[in-house]
Amino acid sequence: MKLPERSRIRRIRAPLLRWYDAHRRDLPWRHSRDPYAIWISEAMLQQTRVETVIPYWERFLEAFPDVGSLARADLDQIYAVWTGLGYYSRARNLKAAAESIVADHGGQLPETPEGLATLKGIGRYTAGAVASIAFDREAPLVDGNVVRVFSRVFGIREDSSRKEIVEGLWTIADILVRGPRPGDLNQALMELGAILCTPRKPDCGACPLRRDCDALARDDAESLPVKKKKAKPRRMRAIAVHLEREGRILAVRRPEEGLMAGLWELPGGEIGPDDEARDRVCELLGASFGLQVRGVESVGRIEHVFTHRHLELEVFRSRAEPGTRVRRRDHVGHRWIRPQALLALAHAGPTRKALNLLGVTNEVSARAEGRSRR
DNA sequence: TAATCGTGGTC
DNA sequence: TGACCAAGATT
Incomplete structure (x- = not known):
């Protein structure tokens, strides 16, 4: 794929942040500056809707308020709080990561994406999310929302799971995140994808990027991103x-x-x-x-x-x-x-x-x- | 690269 | 109502 011009990428920063400041949802973890609490929210949000996560996050933080309490907890207790949330390996990995944070990192989460990614259950996305949101690092992130927003705004019409496309999306995210407020910039991208730039019936009229959106100009937003069909269960x-x-x-x-x-x-x-x-x-x-x-x-x-x-x-x-x-x-x-x-x-x-x-x-x-x- | 791994919402 | 999808990670 041909990477968009650097200036075209950088141009969406300001309208995106302005829109986020005016329209961001009031989510419980956005009241916290505790890296641990933010990490837990990111683990729970993997492939899981915000509304589903909220009550689980609140119960989890009550039961395990800090890294030490999570590291000491029995897996049984953790599973019991996690019951119903799905993808149970996340609960297992959280405990393993908490133990490693206590044993190898003095009880503090690593602040860089590279350091975070050494922990169990923290992949490329979560590493970028925690580094940027909790530690104000200029770390990029690409999730399902970001794939959709970039595919539409920059007119990427190739299979978004292809390695070359994935790397291109991460490169765009990296160019975009450099600058002030990296955590808000990343959250603004995801928030736009969750609220306006939705898979079906996107609200293009209200979009802060409508003057800059390739898919809107070509009227094919709803067909992007391009993905291959998933196998039937x-x-x-x-x-x-x-x-x-x-x-x-x-x-x-x-x-x-x-x-x-x-x-x-x-x-x-x-x-x-x-x-x-x-x-x-x-x-x-x-x-x-x-x-x-x-x-x-x-x-x-x-x-x-x-x-x-x-x-x-x-x-x-x-x-x-x-x-x-x-x-x-x-x-x-x-x-x-x-x-x-x-x-x-x-x-x-x-x-x-x-x-x-x-x-x-x-x-x-x-x-x-x-x-x-x- | 492609499977595996839960659940609930939406149309 | 089946198919798609949601702040992915792991193997």
Whole structure:
């Protein structure tokens, strides 16, 4: 791609900052100058909407107010606060990074993008965001909003995931950020993408860059940026069993890698596309948990769509004899607990939906269930 | 480079 | 209603 003229890039600085000063949203982390609080907000905002993040950020900062408290916390406590936010590796990485900050950086976050990027879970974007917003460094950043704004303003009509284009976008961001108020400049770019320069029906009439926008001149803003199509989620099937033993049910913890890593769920497992689910229950509970059960009752079915998986989960009830022991194969933990207690452990959407189907609810899960049902 | 990794909102 | 998308990182 041909890089825009330097002067053309620099020209959008002033109108962008003016617009930001007049229209910036009042977000809770914008009241903080604490690098730790800003870092947490950036980790949560990865692929996650602002409105979703706000209550999680507030609860997280209350539970873990500083780097030291996060480094000392049990992963279980962190997961519990993170439950429902998704991309759980972020929670794991936050703790690992906090430990490294305490052990190797005297308890203070590194101030440069290079230093920040050595920490787990901090990539190129987050390094630039924290360096510029928390430490006033002239560090560039490119997120989905910035890709869209640059593609339109500078008329970039090639696949935005191509390496050459990605590097071009970072170069533009770097040229643009040099100067006063780098943190505000970066936030202004993202804010413009979030509020006006939206994927569909951008509000070009209100845009501070409308006189300078290539896509507006050519009337193809809505078709930019150019991206390739994403793969459809693959279907997978699984079973989950509400297995009761003397008034308690079995909860099991998934391995620390892969889908829903480290989260608690009902025992069960994946089945084949043509399996009769009921026929696999006894076998799976035996093979994965060393359990023998009798009397399997079908409860129903839930569906859950992940980014790359479309899960169909069949839910059953069964009982285990008093004194039944568990021998885990792949899972890394298990507990016999009151049904409602599973809702207080870190768990993901499918487990929440299965418990809801089973009539196990509390106020929090009921609200989440209400949201996901629209 | 292309997959993997959650969830909820929007049209 | 399925497809797209949201302040990405990791492998």
